[in-house]
Amino acid sequence: MAVDTQAPSRGFIGASYRTCPETGLKVCSQAEALIKVNAVVAVVFLAVGGFFGLMVALTRWPAVHLLPADWFYLLLTAHGADVLLFWVIFFEVAVLYFASAIILNCRLAAPKFAWLAFVLMVVGAVLANVAVLQGESSVMFTSYVPMQAAPHFYLGLIVFAVGTLIAVFCFFGTLVIAKEEGSYEGSVPLVTFGAITAAIIAVFTIASGAIILIPTFLWSIGYISHIDPLMYKVIWWGMGHASQQINVSAQVAIWYAVAAMLLGAKPLSEKVSRMAFLMYILFLQLASAHHLLVEPGVSSEWKIFNTSYALYLAVLGSMIHGMSIPGAMEAAQRRNGFNNGIFEWLRKAPWSNPAFSGTMLSIVIFGFLGGISGVVMGTEQLNLIMHNTLYVPGHFHATVVGGTTLAFMAVSYLLVPLIFRKEIMFKKIAQWQPYVFGAGVAGISLFMMGAGTLGVARRHWDMGFSDAAMSFDYPATAFLMMGLNGIAALCAALGGLMYVLVIVCSVFFGKARTPESIAAFPTLPKTGGAATVTTYGSEAHPKLPGTVVLVSVFFVAFVLYYYVNWKYLSEVWPLS
Amino acid sequence: MSDQNTGSGGAPEERVPAMQRLLDNPFLLLFMGVATPAALYLLWGVMELSQIPLAP
Amino acid sequence: MAIFPPQNRLWWKEPLSGIEITWIGVAFVWGLVMFGTMVGWHFVGKQNLSNETYRINPNAFGEKVEAMVERYQVREEGDTGIPVVHPAPGTDIYMLGRLWEWYPVLELEKDQKYRLHLSSMDWQHGFSLQPQNINLQVHPGYEMVLTITPDKSGEYAVVCNEFCGIGHHTMVGKIHVIDNK
Numbered sequence: 008m009a010v011d012t013q014a015p016s017r018g019f020i021g022a023s024y025r026t027c028p029e030t031g032l033k034v035c036s037q038a039e040a041l042i043k044v045n046a047v048v049a050v051v052f053l054a055v056g057g058f059f060g061l062m063v064a065l066t067r068w069p070a071v072h073l074l075p076a077d078w079f080y081l082l083l084t085a086h087g088a089d090v091l092l093f094w095v096i097f098f099e100v101a102v103l104y105f106a107s108a109i110i111l112n113c114r115l116a117a118p119k120f121a122w123l124a125f126v127l128m129v130v131g132a133v134l135a136n137v138a139v140l141q142g143e144s145s146v147m148f149t150s151y152v153p154m155q156a157a158p159h160f161y162l163g164l165i166v167f168a169v170g171t172l173i174a175v176f177c178f179f180g181t182l183v184i185a186k187e188e189g190s191y192e193g194s195v196p197l198v199t200f201g202a203i204t205a206a207i208i209a210v211f212t213i214a215s216g217a218i219i220l221i222p223t224f225l226w227s228i229g230y231i232s233h234i235d236p237l238m239y240k241v242i243w244w245g246m247g248h249a250s251q252q253i254n255v256s257a258q259v260a261i262w263y264a265v266a267a268m269l270l271g272a273k274p275l276s277e278k279v280s281r282m283a284f285l286m287y288i289l290f291l292q293l294a295s296a297h298h299l300l301v302e303p304g305v306s307s308e309w310k311i312f313n314t315s316y317a318l319y320l321a322v323l324g325s326m327i328h329g330m331s332i333p334g335a336m337e338a339a340q341r342r343n344g345f346n347n348g349i350f351e352w353l354r355k356a357p358w359s360n361p362a363f364s365g366t367m368l369s370i371v372i373f374g375f376l377g378g379i380s381g382v383v384m385g386t387e388q389l390n391l392i393m394h395n396t397l398y399v400p401g402h403f404h405a406t407v408v409g410g411t412t413l414a415f416m417a418v419s420y421l422l423v424p425l426i427f428r429k430e431i432m433f434k435k436i437a438q439w440q441p442y443v444f445g446a447g448v449a450g451i452s453l454f455m456m457g458a459g460t461l462g463v464a465r466r467h468w469d470m471g472f473s474d475a476a477m478s479f480d481y482p483a484t485a486f487l488m489m490g491l492n493g494i495a496a497l498c499a500a501l502g503g504l505m506y507v508l509v510i511v512c513s514v515f516f517g518k519a520r521t522p523e524s525i526a527a528f529p530t531l532p533k534t535g536g537a538a539t540v541t542t543y544g545s546e547a548h549p550k551l552p553g554t555v556v557l558v559s560v561f562f563v564a565f566v567l568y569y570y571v572n573w574k575y576l577s578e579v580w581p582l583s
Numbered sequence: 584m585s586d587q588n589t590g591s592g593g594a595p596e597e598r599v600p601a602m603q604r605l606l607d608n609p610f611l612l613l614f615m616g617v618a619t620p621a622a623l624y625l626l627w628g629v630m631e632l633s634q635i636p637l638a639p
Numbered sequence: 640m641a642i643f644p645p646q647n648r649l650w651w652k653e654p655l656s657g658i659e660i661t662w663i664g665v666a667f668v669w670g671l672v673m674f675g676t677m678v679g680w681h682f683v684g685k686q687n688l689s690n691e692t693y694r695i696n697p698n699a700f701g702e703k704v705e706a707m708v709e710r711y712q713v714r715e716e717g718d719t720g721i722p723v724v725h726p727a728p729g730t731d732i733y734m735l736g737r738l739w740e741w742y743p744v745l746e747l748e749k750d751q752k753y754r755l756h757l758s759s760m761d762w763q764h765g766f767s768l769q770p771q772n773i774n775l776q777v778h779p780g781y782e783m784v785l786t787i788t789p790d791k792s793g794e795y796a797v798v799c800n801e802f803c804g805i806g807h808h809t810m811v812g813k814i815h816v817i818d819n820k
Contacts, residue, residue, distance in 0.1 A: 076805055076808065077805055080802065080805070080807075110642055146802075147802050151762075151763050151801070153761070153762055153763075153779060154762050154763070154802075154803070154804065179609065179610070179613070182609055191644045192644055192648075193644050193645060193648045194603070194606070194607050194644055194645055194650065195607070195644060196641060196642050196643050196644050196645075197641040197642075197645075198641050198642050200606070203609045203612065204616075206613075207609075207612055207613050207616035207617070208616065210613060210616075210617055211616065211617045211620055211621070214617065214621075215625065218625075235632070235780070236763055236778045236779060236780065236781075237632050237778055237781060238629065238632055241625070241628040241629060241632065242625065242629070245620070245624060245625055249620070263641035264641060264642055266641070267641040267642050268642065272641070273641070274641055275656065275659060276653060276655055276656070276659055277645045277647075277650040277651075277653070278650060278651050278653060278655070279655060279659055279663070280641075281606050282606075285606065285612070288612055288615065288616035289615060289616060289619045290619070290620075292616075292619075292620035292624065293619075293620055293623055293624050295620075295624055296624065296628075299628075301688065301774060301775045301776050302776045302778070303692035303757075303776070303778060303781045303782070303783035304631065304632055304635050304692040304778075304781055304783075305628060305631050305632065306631055306690045307681065307687070307688070307690055309627055309628060309631055311674070311677050311678060312623070313623060313624050313627075313628075315670075315673070315674050315677065317623070318670055318671060318674050319669075319670025319671070319673055319674060320670065322666070322670055323663070323666045323667055323670055326662070326666035327659075327662070327663060327666065330658075330659070330662045331659070334658070334659075335641075382673070386673070386676075386677055387677050387680075387688075388677065388680050388684065388686055388687060388688075390774075391686060391688070391773055391774060391775075392772045392773065392774065393774065394765075394774040394775070394776065394800075395765045395767065395774055395776070395800040395801055396767070396772070396774060396800065460772075461770075461772075462767065462769045462770055462772040462798075464765070464767055464798055464799070464800035465800065466800075466801075466802040466807075467798075467800065467802075467807065467808050468807070468808040469808040472798075472808065472809070472811055474808070474809045475808070475809040475810070475811040476719045476721075476740070476809070476811070477716065477717075477719060477721075477744075477796070477811045477812065477813050478796075478811065479769055479796030479798060479811055481769070481770075482770070549656070551658055554658070555658060558662060562665065562669070565669075566669070569673065573676070573680075576684075576686050577684070577685070577686065579686060579771050579772065579773055580686075580768075580771060580773060580787055580788060580789050580790055580791075581685035581686060581787070581788040581790060582685075582686050582687060582688065582689075582773070582785055582786065582787055582788075583685070583687055583689055583785065583786045596648070597649060599648070599649060599651070600649070600651045600652065602651055603649070603650070603651035606651075635692050635693065635694050635781070636693055636694070637693060637694050637695070638693035638694060638695035638699065638700075638782050639693070
């Protein structure tokens with residue numbers, strides 16, 4: 008953590024900074040150190056959780072059927088906790104510190120508390136892993152009561168959540184400091200606004216988690232006699248689903264950031280993009296109801312209103328981002344001179360830069376596979392033919408792995424040179440990594456959704472029911488889907504391994520960036536970056552034919568797939 | 584948010600529109616972003632669960 | 640640049656471009672259409688969940704199931720020892736989930752209405768009717784009631800699709816739907 012320059016008299020005594028040679032930003036050394044440790048721990052959990060995921064996929068591959076049942080359920084629980092919670096949230100804390108202290112050019116608030124937050128998060132995450140690996144807490148990530156885990160499983164999650172809450176408040180504190188010390192003028196940058204959205208959703212997430220996990224912990228040590236399973240489920244999903252909405256917000260912020268840093272893209276309209284984030288802040292979290300659509304005891308009114316994010320206003324937000332990010336890229340590329348035809352701007356984009364290709368694949372996989380399937384599955388009646396089938400993990404592997412994880416991987420290729428100040432090693436592997444990983448994840452999502460459409464249950468060790476008293480045969484196509492899913496999982500695991508290899512080697516053994524190497528291989532190319540952008544702010548009404556084509560294709564796919572599923576629903580037994 | 588009306592240049596500047604001031608206030612957004620789902624999702628949901636009748 | 644503050648201090652007042660206004664309009668209307676489809680299906684569609692649910696002690700639910708079995712049992716399912724019941728059409732029928740079976744096996748008549756009661760004796764279970772692919776969540780302590788009308792005859796499996804412990808994958812039940820003479 009080299010410190011190049013001491014802070015001038017302004018600001019907090021003891022805060023030290025260096026000046027970034029590529030962006031000219033002032034980098035708070037405490038924020039930088041915390042970004043590093045959180046990102047490194049995140050990658051460790053990705054590697055561990057990803058390995059568990061591969062074991063799960065190989066067990067669900069009927070011809071391989073790798074693990075015995077107890078190990079399958081154990082590793083499936085650990086896989087869920089490690090990647091769905093620990094990997095993404097450690098990385099998100101790094102993103103929050105980056106979007107506040109670094110982008111706003113100021114010091115991090117209460118660095119001691121930020122370190123405490125980090126320690127608590129590590130302790131909690133390790134404790135939960137120990138509980139699961141000891142074998143007494145194979146309750147799945149959701150830990151639905153009255154099934155009971157060991158007390159230290161719940162305690163680990165609670166300690167982790169407390170740490171996360173402290174980190175989120177360090178982020179909010181940094182916003183206050185930046186405002187008071189005048190480290191920026193006017194409004195915060197759009198990327199920071201996206202991070203604010205993520206942090207707000209995180210507060211709701213952690214509050215819901217506290218409301219339900221603390222009583223559940225007390226129940227597990229015998230202090231409370233009964234936890235109502237329906238009450239648990241409603242409140243737990245206030246945490247479980249909302250935590251994935253933190254991902255969505257953080258990943259959209261990263262999409263904007265990468266488009267800005269690599270292409271010099273400006274938002275088409277600050278107003279529209281920020282209003283889209285406001286729709287997230289207000290309504291995205293209502294989608295926790297997606298998990299309760301075939302539950303007894305909650306009314307259709309509650310289900311319809313909440314599952315639709317209040318008349319689909321949060322989907323409106325996502326569709327706006329889905330237009331305005333490619334639109335901003337197109338506008339920037341046309342300004343950079345790629346102005347021929349409809350798609351020259353896209354063809355001549357930096358596809359060999361993993362930060363760019365990862366971001367684009369993240370947008371496409373999240374939008375087409377994750378977004379559409381999420382809305383379809385989150386329709387009150389359509390959920391009847393999808394709930395708890397493999398369609399569910401198929402959907403959220405498209406959002407959390409194809410969307411969030413791939414976006415985080417992409418931005419890592421910028422963080423390593425800018426924050427760790429190391430050269431990316433194995434450039435060829437890095438260049439292919441997003442494609443290998445993206446192809447694998449797209450396969451996993453599609454094949455699991457296919458198997459789910461055929462009825463195959465999720466979280467199920469043996470789709471052949473070989474030990475069951477009464478047997479049932481899924482269609483042969485379903486077995487084929489799960490075989491293909493296993494192959495796709497191998498591909499995704501290879502992509503994940505490439506990522507871990509490149510990032511870990513670069514961070515720990517990479518050559519330090521020097522002024523010469525920065526000049527020769529700038530992280531932020533001259534066409535983009537701050538250099539050529541003389542005015543920032545909104546784009547002046549450009550023509551964007553390529554974006555119009557892209558969003559039209561998306562819209563047609565959305566409408567068709569939505570009504571195809573209503574057709575499927577109309578063919579099952581009448582229910583009322 | 585008290586300094587919204589005074590530009591750094593010192594020249595009299597137009598008042599910032601209300602919606603922009605809302606979007607520039609992270610703590611107001613934090614309140615709205617926690618209160619809305621707490622009321623519409625959590626409270627409404629828990630109220631419904633608490634009203635489920637006993638089986639006849 | 641999205642990583643710098645907007646240069647225009649009053650960015651809220653910048654006008655929108657045509658493509659943005661159009662897309663926002665399309666997306667908003669599409670949201671209303673999807674919302675309307677969900678609401679409308681309650682009036683014109685045939686596949687909707689009822690909102691009928693009761694709190695019940697698992698043992699009390701078990702007694703209701705046993706009463707139905709005593710009254711309507713016709714045989715046992717193969718060599719499993721699990722009773723097959725053939726309740727009168729239009730009546731209340733019961734199925735309970737417990738570690739690790741669905742009890743009892745139901746024999747229903749095609750195109751007849753039945754009021755199906757579902758609950759669990761222990762943990763949560765997932766009622767997944769295959770190959771129809773109708774999926775419902777089953778909770779202990781809650782009795783969910785819905786009217787079903789099997790409209791195709793055949794043999795259906797009830798797979799458990801909510802994880803319920805080490806024997807979860809062996810939890811398969813049956814519903815027979817027969818043509819009425």
